[in-house]
Amino acid sequence: DQQVKQNSPSLSVQEGRISILNCDYTNSMFDYFLWYKKYPAEGPTFLISISSIKDKNEDGRFTVFLNKSAKHLSLHIVPSQPGDSAVYFCAARYSNDYKLSFGAGTTVTVRA
């Protein structure tokens, strides 16, 4: 049972434009959300996170938005750069739990 869903397997964007990645979750008990980035032949690396007490968290070019009522979060990358080409995973967990539930990932390709 997939509790975290990323319905867009891929996204292609021109360099300098905005990339928007979407993630939906079904379990209303999740209260901490993370985005991981993965390059080929490497492990995922942590990118940015957000707690359910917030609706936005920003870190440089990366911003995550959380809409609890819709059980939806999104990751915005502005401006997109060629080095952002990677697979992005959305993940979620319960308060003070250590286990993560992952989405299937979205492959982002930034075109020059």
Place this chain on the structure above:
Amino acid sequence: NAGVTQTPKFRILKIGQSMTLQCTQDMNHNYMYWYRQDPGMGLKLIYYSVGAGITDKGEVPNGYNVSRSTTEDFPLRLELAAPSQTSVYFCASSGLAGKKETQYFGPGTRLLVL
């Protein structure tokens, strides 16, 4: 710090063979995890450990075993390899279960069972 290291990087097994995937972390983390990633799928938790001597099953434990005799090491054992175990395996570790803690991943082991 090397972080989380995994060996081997790639392995081909015949059906019915066994092998151990090695995972070591040098961050003194209590929590360690094994995931598998199949094409087009997210990471699925196989087993996890909250400290030396303590392990528990995740979502997809069948066909695997683990042990945690030290804080640093968390090997994953496949006893009778099956084609369904063809996947990429990631080991991860984290320090705390608190809200701001995140998991650190190794580079992965690609396993092909033929």
